[in-house]
Amino acid sequence: MGKKISVLIAENRRDTRELIKRYLMTEKVIEVVGEADTGPAAVELAERLTPDIVLIYSEMQQMDGYEACEKITETCRSTSVIIMAREIGAEQVRKAMVSGAKDYITMPLDINRLISTIRLTYKKSVKFEIPKATDERKDKKDGRIIGIFSTKGGVGKTTIALNLAVDMAKKSRGRIALVDLDLQFGDVALMANLEPEMTIADIMEETASIDTSTINGLMTEYMANLMVLASPPSPEYAEYIGGETIREILSFLRQTYDYVVIDMASSFSDATLAALDFADEIFMVSAMDIVSVKNVKIGIEIMKSLEYPDEKIKILVNMANPKLGIGYADLERIFERKIDYKIPEAKKSLIKAVNKGVPHISTRGSGKTNKAFGRISKGIIKR
Ligand SMILES: Nc1ncnc2c1ncn2[C@@H]1O[C@H](COP(=O)(O)OP(=O)(O)O)[C@@H](O)[C@H]1O
Ligand SMILES: [Mg+2]
Known part of the structure; x- marks a missing residue:
């Protein structure tokens, strides 16, 4: 010893x-x-x-x-x-x-x-010797990292991450990585109907020499230009994947992919914090019930205390429906932020799509919801 x-x-x-x-x-x-x-x-x-x-x-x-x-x-x-x-x-x-x-x-x-x-x-x-956030930004390559985050579960993070990634892959010739960082209860693979042979948990075997090919070896192909890094097969692996591993993974992905979309967990774990730091943009997802509004408000406060620039955070209201007792103006007043995006609720069509293992954006389900996904993904590709 x-x-x-x-x-x-x-x-x-x-x-x-x-x-x-x-x-x-x-x-x-x-x-x-x-x-x-x-x-x-x-x-x-x-x-x-x-x-x-x-x-x-x-x-x-x-x-x-x-x-x-x-x-x-x-x-x-x-x-x-x-x-x-x-x-x-x-x-x-x-x-x-x-x-x-x-x-x-x-x-x-x-x-x-x-x-x-x-x-x-x-x-x-x-x-690792605590790298300063500013140092991380300096070595930034071209790839753009987009974190889909919320301080509340069940608000649609996974749905949004998958649909955006698929739509971006269709619209852009760029290479896209979809990373499932909900390390305990990730369900990107399930929602995308994938059966990954390798997951992020396999990186633990390789920690001595993480490099681009190691990470590429862990990814599962979804479309020609969309690869998925799946979450561990069971929750207990999560505890072994810390901030440093996430930093390493993301810096490699950023070098190899044009866009990295991250489906995040709803807790402020070390892994989450590392990914939030690394992200170029964070989509804070809220639904329109008071519990998620309260939690997202806390999340926004935490982002503030982490001194992220305002433009890094985008407010995304999912299952948007102004007739539920809280209006958009109320939300903006509570968040002290304007709502950047709204995704309308797709009633049955989304559940149908999920149960079939097909992203909603690839179905003829609710046109309004798909249009919203489309607008957001187009915006990301343009930036
Ligand atoms: N815009 C939407 N319209 C209707 N249902 C939605 C919408 N977004 C998400 N859902 C549903 O809400 C549930 C939670 O979504 P999910 O993406 O798993 O959330 P999270 O990843 O935040 O826990 C799922 O059943 C999903 O189908
Ligand atoms: Mg999820």
């Missing part, structure tokens, strides 16, 4: 620290190198010891865990901070991300989860 993972534990209460320490001592590769009982003490110790991991409670005394995390990540580039919090809702996730935390975990702690979070965070940190 090589170097141990050094961990600093920051918790107000001594008994909790002791408990965590005892937990961690059962893991041979982990070494607890220090303990702090206040926020400032955590910052001071982190700077002195530069541990691999700082495990910090969100409600530290004198300076909360988020603020301490921000200070630590600013000065200790090789240290990764994991926030422990009693409740992890959108607000906590946003704060954790803004403060530079690498991961977060809920309390009471689940020991196995804690250990796997530490190991995974460490593994990711040694594989």
Whole structure:
């Protein structure tokens, strides 16, 4: 075994620290190198010891865990901070991300989860030296990356990603990649009626040498100029595909394809964040029910705090129908953004298309919906 993972534990209460320490001592590769009982003490110790991991409670005394995390990540580039919090809702996730935390975990702690979070965070940190967003943009090649995202599931991300990709492939001579980054519950392959031999999960075997041919080998052909990178065959693979892997995959795809359309998960995982960063454009998808409106609003706020330029985000309202109690003007007021695209609801024809495994755009189903897909894909090709 090589170097141990050094961990600093920051918790107000001594008994909790002791408990965590005892937990961690059962893991041979982990070494607890220090303990702090206040926020400032955590910052001071982190700077002195530069541990691999700082495990910090969100409600530290004198300076909360988020603020301490921000200070630590600013000065200790090789240290990764994991926030422990009693409740992890959108607000906590946003704060954790803004403060530079690498991961977060809920309390009471689940020991196995804690250990796997530490190991995974460490593994990711040694594989790459946090590339700055600006550096990533500089090496950008011609390929355009379009992320179809939402903070809510079931709003039509997969439907939109598939239909746009197919329509773009028909209208353009460019090469198009459709990537299923809903790593746990991806269903692009199912919706496209594909039976992929290889998926993104197979990249784990190859991590030593990811190159263009490795990635091309994982893709399944859908049309002559449209290839699909399918999601893993079952949910548990997701945890092993982190931000760094996604960055590598996307930078290769960008070099080989003219357009990369990503069907994303609805959570802010490391993989999602990496893809959001990489995307040239993010289509934020909302339906017209109050739950998805609320979640999309939070999503827009998070994008703001990530300092993405306004023009990177496009608001797409799916299953658009102004007669459902919320009007378009209400939505624009809530989002504080204008709606860029609307896709009308295709009642039965969409379900029929899905059940047949044919993209709606290739059927004679609801003309209005297909026209909307067509307008959007044309717009992407032109840019
Ligand atoms: N414009 C639309 N009109 C009618 N049904 C739609 C539309 N867009 C999506 N759906 C349906 O909504 C459901 C969820 O869509 P899906 O693409 O799987 O969402 P997500 O990927 O966001 O979870 C599916 O049954 C799909 O057929
Ligand atoms: Mg989906």
